[in-house]
Amino acid sequence: MRPPVPVLRSFDTGRARDFWIGYLGVEIAWEHRFAPDLPLYMARTAVRKNGRFRVRNLPF
Template identity: 65%
Template sequence: MSLGRTMPILRMFDIAKAREFYVDFLGFEVAWEHRFAPDLPLYMAVQRDSVELHLSEHHGDATPGSAVRIAVTEIEALHADLLSKNYGFMRPGLETQPWGLREVAVTDPFGNRLIFFEPASV
């Protein structure tokens, strides 16, 4: 037996804001989108490298204010890339935690936190 990849579901309320944040700012690509009908909520996946996040407008799928930790290599490069985007709503810092991990934390327009961290070995 083995476990596979994790794909967190994060709640969203505004598709344009979600695309602006996840695609334009964080550099994810839309992997796929699904609606049961044109007037029903959107469920979509965004992907960057091996990270896939599911974003949902569906009321019962997820709770706003969730947090996801994402391991990265070369966290300085990620930090520099995010700052170069000049995103009008956020200028994340690069912090070293008391336990030694370096992190870049961002909060999406819906209150969900994504914490990118560089572990001792990825």
């Protein structure tokens, strides 16, 4: 049995993309939308730097 995969909902695709790429520094592996009026699914991959995941300046 594989571990569960979380689905995070966002109402603004542009802001979500800015947060994941610009703030957290991840890369988008793929995107899929079943139809123009349906949700966009994006898979992200963590970016590694020096063998560690790079996450920038989290507020906590």
